Amino acid sequence: MMGMGVHCVDVLRFLLGQEVMEVAAITDGQSRESPLERLATMCLRFNGGVLGTVCCGMRIPDSKNDATLYGSHGRMVLGDSLRTTLQGSLEIVSDTVHTTVSYPPDPLTLYKLQVEAFNHAIQQNEEPIASGLDGLRAVQITEAMIASAARGRTVTLEPLSV
Numbered sequence: 538m539m540g541m542g543v544h545c546v547d548v549l550r551f552l553l554g555q556e557v558m559e560v561a562a563i564t565d566g567q568s569r570e571s572p573l574e575r576l577a578t579m580c581l582r583f584n585g586g587v588l589g590t591v592c593c594g595m596r597i598p599d600s601k602n603d604a605t606l607y608g609s610h611g612r613m614v615l616g617d618s619l620r621t622t623l624q625g626s627l628e629i630v631s632d633t634v635h636t637t638v639s640y641p642p643d644p645l646t647l648y649k650l651q652v653e654a655f656n657h658a659i660q661q662n663e664e665p666i667a668s669g670l671d672g673l674r675a676v677q678i679t680e681a682m683i684a685s686a687a688r689g690r691t692v693t694l695e696p697l698s699v
């Protein structure tokens with residue numbers, strides 16, 4: 538989960554509009570010899586019944602940083618998109634659609650959009666796109682991953698009350 542892994546889970550939560558309920562993880566960390574993972578694979582159960590798989594790590598050579606969602610009518614692929622720069626592609630495939638949009642690397646756009654969205658939230662007295670609750674959920678999921686890997690069993694997340 539170190540590095541980009543937590544953002545992979547964020548992308549799934551955002552695209553699905555669902556929250557993680559259970560985490561089953563295997564990592565190369567969470568031991569006395571190696572307390573931090575450099576490679577993690579997780580199975581996630583979401584509150585709408587969707588199952589997701591995330592594999593992330595610093596040990597994966599030439600990582601593509603893709604995200605693929607399979608649905609009952611097709612798939613969506615974010616190709617090489619999970620990075621700190623806006624880049625990659627969005628591919629939508631179904632029986633009736635097959636389209637791809639590519640985004641050339643742009644190192645500043647994501648930061649610019651984040652600042653603009655935060656300013657808008659303040660000026661309009663609205664919740665930011667990524668709230669403090671989203672950050673707390675990311676911490677909760679990361680802690681569940683650590684506990685699952687250390688204990689060798691699935692961890693159920695408690696609902697967050699605000």
